[in-house]
Every structure is written in structure tokens, then in C-alpha cells.
Amino acid sequence: MKLRRPSLPYIAWMVVFTLIPILLIGFYAFTDSNGAFSLEAFGKAFGYMNVFANSLWIAFISTLICLVLAYPLGYIISRQKQSTQNILTMLIMIPMWMNFLLRIYAWVTLLQNNGPIDTMLSFIGIHTNLLGNRGAVILGMVYEYLPFMILPLYTVMSKIDNRLVEAAQDLGANKSEVMGKVIFPLSVPGIISGVTMVFVPSASTFLVSQYLGGTNDIMIGDVIDKIFWSDHNTGSAIALVLMVSIFAFLIILNFFGDEEAIS
């Protein structure tokens, strides 16, 4: 592809704020504290294997829940008349205008002992700790990232030509066949970008587990946050391993769709 002059500022931006930082992380990851080549940092990074596994697992479950919740909603919205669609997508976006941390604080208040949800549940005789466990972390993630799943799904589905649905019906397809053979295949690009937009940030996020989780729910983002201050090299190595595993995930995801999630 030929580069055009208008793209130069973007390229400069990418080089300064994306490429150089990544190279720096790579440099730190492969050196020791004296700047000499060393794989020690990776050795230490793999000491956090269980945290990696935890984070990817939490991200996977959150993404799956988001997909299950968002898919029907995206479909329903895309079948409304235009003005209703606008209102509904607006409603989905409004919570995102609020600061991310504030929304997490709100969940802490909602879920705490004698908080609103606990009080309601105790009326029907249920009383447990709602906060401080993995379920709460996943809830927080789903809440945080659900809009990022709904919006791409809705966008792709609203572009599906209604005549294709009518044609399928004319040819005798029932509702589930229309869904399975027309809508679903055409919505795969939306699924892929939705999954990418939810999985990637939720695997690398931090603070959510610190606020909603217990003593065992630390995520890899928190580990990087803590380790980086005292040991740049190990912090960078962990970040690099995380980047590579997310990249691998995106490549695998790409096999499922025609449109590319990474390009």
C-alpha cells in the first residue's frame, strides 16, 4: 500500500506512542537491572503462571457472559425502527460517560454487607458475602465491558439486509433456521470484534479485582502494577508475555471469521 501524506501524523503518533514503548518494554524484558542481556526476567515472570491462568480464565468467562447477554440484545435493537435504535444505543452508552472507577465503587456499595442487594436478599433468607469473591470480580467485568460487546454486534446486525431474511422465509426457513443460517453467519464479524474488545481489556485490567475481589483474586494487571515499580525488567517481561498471549488469542479468533480482528 502506498503511503499518502495525510497519514504521516498518524504514523508519527504510532511510532512515538506505540512502537517505541513496545520496543522499550521488549528491551527491559530481555535485560537485567544492569542493562545486560538476560532471560532472568522471564524466569521470574513465569513464577506468576497461576495469576496468568486466573486472569485469562476470568476474562474468558466475562467475555462469554457478555456475548450471551449482548447477542439477543444486539439483535432486538437492530430490529427496531431507527429512532428507537438511536435511543436504545444511547442508553447503552450513557453509563460509559461516567468514570470507570466510580462505577466500580458503586458496585462495592451495592454489594457490601447490609447494602441494598444484601438487604433485599436477606428478606428471602439468603445472607452471604457478595463481595470479595471471584463472582463479584466477574460481575464487575461484565458490567464494565458489556457495552463494548453490544455495540459492534448491533452495528453488524443492523446492516444485515432484511431482504435476505425475507428470501430465507420465502424459501421455507423457519425462525430458528433464519437465525442459524442467515443472521448468525452474517453477524460473525460483530462477534469477533465484540469478543476482542471485551477479552483484551478484561485480561489486562487492574483495580477491578482489588475492589471487588478477595485475597485470592489478584489479576495479572495488578501484578504488573506492583512489580514494575521495584523491578522494571520483570514487570516488562510479564507485560510482554501477556501481550503475546493476547496476540495469539486474536490470531486464533481470526480463523473463525472472514473479517480480521487484527489488521
Place this chain on the structure above:
Amino acid sequence: MKKFISLVLALIISLSATVVLSGCSSGYESEINVYNWGEYIADGSEDYVDVIDEFEKEYNIKVNYTTYETNEELYNILSSSNSSYDVVIPSDYMIEKLIKEDLLQKLDYSNIPNYDDVMDKFKGLSFDPNNEYSVPYQWGVVGIVYNKEMVKETPDSWEDLWNKDLAGSILQFNNSRDAYAIAMQLCGVNPTDFTKADIDKATAKLKEQKPLLKKYVMDQVFAEMENDQSAIAPYYAGDITTMMDNNENLGCALPKEGSNLYVDAMCVPKSAQNKEGAEKFINFMTSPEISKANSDYIAYATPVQGAYDLMDDEVKNNPLIYPTEEYLDKCYTFNDVDKDIYAYMQEQFVKLMS
């Protein structure tokens, strides 16, 4: 809808542009850049004095005030960026580190006459033994805050943070240095002089505590304790007072083993552009009225004798804020830990949590 979104964006952009532009107006003689902890100065809210405003009016020097959350953040800015700060307020061990790495300037104490009023016990501290680089700002000790409804016997030892009866409602620092200091005291290790083997001992002690804990916390401790969510936690004395003001079920105690005495002090980095203005600022902050105003606001203790004398008796006699000399003798002040040892401690702490 697109129109609406672009409208909102345009509004945000123009608003932020106005803020940036209005920041350029001058009329001041000179400027100083002050870099302090968040929420660590009386800011004029409620009935408190607006300290920075007072300074600007009195000296006609503009203060560019920014804040940080951890000593390490401050260290990274001072050691690896070109930004220039005229006054910074690190804690004890960080000052020692900054002096060692030649990042601080010697002060000219003749420009800081109020320094004479600083209590003798805050002069010649281990991080600045010859009083060359720093002027104490505020200090305090780490104490225990507990919920009187949930904890039956008044706590008097760090050991009470390992109390099995309180399993599931104990909090611990989410900060390796503070958490390890407590564990080390209980293991008979000096928290200011330890080896990797000592760290392992303390790790074992912390591992024992983990199943009893609700959470590792920093600022979240406020919500946890003020809303009766947890029973007991170690935290900084000034902040405990704030929590107690907001929840009358809370009580406080000092551990009989002694505790960490922390001192935050004002320093001038090598990169400062306006040392003269910086020293004026430091002197101003050390005056009795201003130091008292800051202590009133953040509820930490003042090292300035004149400010202490102005305090209400209720505050002066609060053993949590101003512990007795006898208790202070049992306390220790953090020193700079060798980089390797510190990284090892941090690593063990993260492993403990995973």
C-alpha cells in the same frame, strides 16, 4: 445522534482549551512547582484555610501544585524525567534514597528561619542526620483501628490482627513495606535492617494471616471501616482519626510492640528552577499558623512546636496523634532498603497474594 455526539465532544474540547488557556495568565513575580501527596494540604474546603492561596497572596509567587500517590511514583518522576519541581514532600526512607542518589539540593536554612521552631526530636533523623536537605512537614505513627461492636477485647498488639475469632473481617496493608514491617516486628526482626532470610520469616507469618483476612487494602480501608464492613485494620494514625470522626463505633489502639513513625519532609530537588521561591514556601509551611492549618485538615501531627502549642487540648492529648515520648522511643522510622532486598520483598508480597 452523530450530531449530538460531535456536539458533546466539541463542548468537552472547548472547555478543556479554556482551562489550559486561563492557566497562562500571569502577574506573579515568579513561579514554583510543588509536588505533594494527594489530599495532603489544607485546601480551603469547608472552613479550612486555603494554604496555597495565602502563600500566593503574601509572596506574589504562583504555585503550580500537583500531587502523587506513592513515594515510588515521585522517585520515578525525579530520577527519570526532565520535569522540574521546586518543592517535593517525600517520606523518610525515600528522602534517604534521594540523598544517596544525589537528587536533592542542600537547603540554605538561613532562608528558613521558622526551622528553629521545629521540635528537636524531628531534627537529625536517620534519613538526614546532619539536617542539610529537609524540613519536616507532618508526621504520625501506624496504629490499629477496630470496630468496637465486633472486637470484644481492646486490641493492644499487632498479634490481634492474627486473631482467629475475627477471621474474614481483618484487613491488612496492600503495600509490602507496611505489611512486612508489622510481620517483622512479630517475628523479632528489625524492620529497618533485614536480610532475605528475614523476609522469608515474615512471609511465613503473613501466610498464616492470609486465610483470616478479608482483603489487602489501602484507601479502601476508609469505606471498609466507616461502613462497619470489617472489624480491625492497621493504618496511619491521622487517617484513623478521620475514620473515627465518621463512625462512632470505631476505636483505636497503639500496639505494645511499638510501631512505625513516619515523617514526611519538604525537600528541594536538584532540578529546581526557583530555589529561592522554594525556600520561601518551605518557611511559610513551617510557620505555626500554616502548619496548624494543615494538621487540622489532614489530621496528622505537626513537628512545629509553635503549631502544637496552638492546638486544642483535645488534639494535643490524643495519644494516637501525639503518642507519649515513652511510646515514640519504641517506634522506628523506615530507612532506604537495598534495591535487591526491596525487589525481593515486593516479589514475595505479590506471590503471597496470588
